[in-house]
Amino acid sequence: MKKLFLSAALAVLAGTPVLAGVSGHGDGHGAHSSHGEQMAAGVPGKLSEVSRTVKVAMEETDDGDMIFTPSAMEFKQGETIRIMVVNEGELDHEFVLDTPERNAMHKQAMAGGMEQHNTPNAVTLAPGKRGEVIWNFSNGGTFEFACLIPGHYESGMYGQVTVQ
Ligand SMILES: [Cu+2]
Helix, strand or coil: CHHHHHHHHHHHHHHHHHHHHHHHHHHHHHHHHHHCCCECCEEECCHHHCCEEEEEEEEECCCCCEEEECCEEEECCCCEEEEEEEECCCCCEEEEEECHHHHHHHHHHHHCCCCCCCCCCEEEECCCCEEEEEEECCCCEEEEEECCCCCCCCCCCEEEEEEC
């Protein structure tokens, strides 16, 4: 009888570290979700903090390419930029600002049939439409803007963002 009680008590004790492990996992998850707001390329910017506006046009060319104009951008670290995106083409296009690695992953997901979703670092536009991305380039580095609609990146729809 005494032995049985003891082993039950041990089982309860043995359960304690498992519970601690679960709550530890919960903390890790919280850190992961706050990671989503701060991206390598920076953070969503506030309109009131915009220091300048840059226009980016998206279109198809006569020889079958698809391009961004300009095809490269340079900012200073800490600047908040209003990127005015205009679709001057005849097809839907999107502007996605991210690291080249994350754009490549996103492109693969879209090739697999994933719908594009609206996030602060991206805008999808029908022909003739304009939209904007307001972004605070809080981190230095080399980033990328791209159209990840299947086939468009391969046709030339990407450019480099340098943040110094
Ligand atoms: Cu496109």
